[in-house]
Amino acid sequence: MAIFKGAGVAIVTPMLPNGEINYDKLAELIEFQISNGTDAIIICGTTGESSTLTHEEHMAAIKFTIERVAKRVPVIAGTGSNDTNTAIIMSKEAESYGADALLIVTPYYNKATQKGLIAHYTAISEAVSTPIIMYNVPSRTGCNIQPATAVTIVKNTKNVVGIKEASGDISQIAKLMALADGCIELYSGNDDQVVPIMSLGGNGVISVLSNVAPKETHDMVMKYLEGDVKGSCEIQLKAMDLVEALFCEVNPIPVKTALNLMGMEVGPLRLPMTEMEPANLERLKKAMVEFGIKLA
Numbered sequence: 001m002a003i004f005k006g007a008g009v010a011i012v013t014p015m016l017p018n019g020e021i022n023y024d025k026l027a028e029l030i031e032f033q034i035s036n037g038t039d040a041i042i043i044c045g046t047t048g049e050s051s052t053l054t055h056e057e058h059m060a061a062i063k064f065t066i067e068r069v070a071k072r073v074p075v076i077a078g079t080g081s082n083d084t085n086t087a088i089i090m091s092k093e094a095e096s097y098g099a100d101a102l103l104i105v106t107p108y109y110n111k112a113t114q115k116g117l118i119a120h121y122t123a124i125s126e127a128v129s130t131p132i133i134m135y136n137v138p139s140r141t142g143c144n145i146q147p148a149t150a151v152t153i154v155k156n157t158k159n160v161v162g163i164k165e166a167s168g169d170i171s172q173i174a175k176l177m178a179l180a181d182g183c184i185e186l187y188s189g190n191d192d193q194v195v196p197i198m199s200l201g202g203n204g205v206i207s208v209l210s211n212v213a214p215k216e217t218h219d220m221v222m223k224y225l226e227g228d229v230k231g232s233c234e235i236q237l238k239a240m241d242l243v244e245a246l247f248c249e250v251n252p253i254p255v256k257t258a259l260n261l262m263g264m265e266v267g268p269l270r271l272p273m274t275e276m277e278p279a280n281l282e283r284l285k286k287a288m289v290e291f292g293i294k295l296a
Contacts (some may be wrong), residue, residue: 009210015267033082036214080105108141147176245287263296
């Protein structure tokens with residue numbers, strides 16, 4: 001059974017003015033997402049600024065989210081690391097809190113060979129029983145899970161079940177799904193490729209766009225799954241300018257800015273993330289208004 005079908009939000013981590021995590025605001029964001037049809041909450045991913053959270057903050061945010069969501073939708077915890085042992089420690093801790101699944105990025109900076117990727121995911125899989133989604137985002141990590149490697153990992157572990165594909169390479173994803181022959185749960189990691197990836201057998205998207213447009217992103221996936229390909233495609237195409245604006249600077253700079261423009265008061269970014277350039281900010285505002293999002 002799929003971990004989820006639909007649109008899962010890669011939720012931002014709201015901050016207080018002093019830079020600490022704003023848990024009251026995180027609770028508000030969770031309620032906003034669930035009330036608008038989001039199908040899963042992904043906490044402490046790239047969009048959640050996981051790379052600038054301390055270990056204690058990271059795990060506390062996961063625990064808080066699991067408790068707040070209270071099984072209304074699946075909670076997927078980002079527990080990846082470029083150190084396999086650290087990923088194991090974080091994954092075991094998230095499992096103890098009751099995470100429904102784990103999102104584990106490939107090693108980054110130090111990277112890994114394909115053999116190393118198999119060993120990395122196998123070791124984490126053997127340490128936990130919670131379902132694992134591999135996260136392939138070579139533009140950030142410098143490390144690409146090849147289709148044959150992904151299939152090998154899924155077929156030879158008990159609980160690595162899916163992949164968040166953010167390579168942007170539709171040909172590679174098609175090859176993956178051909179080799180997988182139904183054994184992999186596929187999620188789009190790119191908001192501009194939801195419909196194309198659904199057409200290859202995807203279950204949905206782990207989405208940045210959902211932060212600001214949860215209902216529309218959910219509807220895009222559900223329309224496709226229910227057979228309304230035209231309706232799904234219309235939402236995908238309507239969202240293109242907004243998606244491009246949300247990635248015109250390094251994620252999560254634009255999406256956190258967008259939430260603040262909506263009056264959500266999600267607070268500042270942590271360095272090295274900085275405020276948006278004025279021209280890009282105007283572009284973002286324009287795209288939001290044209291999509292139908294009200295600014296505060």
